[in-house]
Amino acid sequence: DAKTTQPTSMDCAEGRAANLPCNHSTISGNEYVYWYRQIHSQGPQYIIHGLKNNETNEMASLIITEDRKSSTLILPHATLRDTAVYYCIVRVLSSGSARQLTFGSGTQLTVLP
């Protein structure tokens, strides 16, 4: 699985958009970009994933650059409950058998009141 690089920490004002970047310059054509987050004292939680098109769900939007070497997770209206460590993960999507997730150190997002 390709390696990812994320900033160690970021702050965001409550109600504003939080934009979390991730670099994955060695990504392969069949690798997807996944985002998980981990709120303090909880297990990681799936947010969103994508291959090359931008994706949106009820939690967030994922913007992937055309060359696929970087992506941005957008939380459109951050709340205090969005304070968490956000992990960007690149992996192959295999349907035959599941594969483990390879987590880096992630970005600690702190939403400020």
Added chain:
Amino acid sequence: GAGVSQSPRYKVAKRGQDVALRCDPISGHVSLFWYQQALGQGPEFLTYFQNEAQLDKSGLPSDRFFAERPEGSVSTLKIQRTQQEDSAVYLCASSSPGQTYEQYFGPGTRLTVT
């Protein structure tokens, strides 16, 4: 519906003791993963089950670590002769065949070895 549950939530063991950590995955989930998370780090893969078969145990740090899932549902991670470096949060995750992109995590068991 019920998510992944783990027990105990907290465990304190004296160095040299054996411990057993339990994971109850979401009903019907075929795949089950164990991860270890040291303080301030991201989770690291330990082992993976598909039903009762342990298909990958490449992440187990030593032969003191053993995992089983005898009936393809509940899983137990056992650590023998615990050492201080085993202190960590142990996370269990499960996924279903139709959702290979998403793993559902339990709250973890925090193990402290004194």
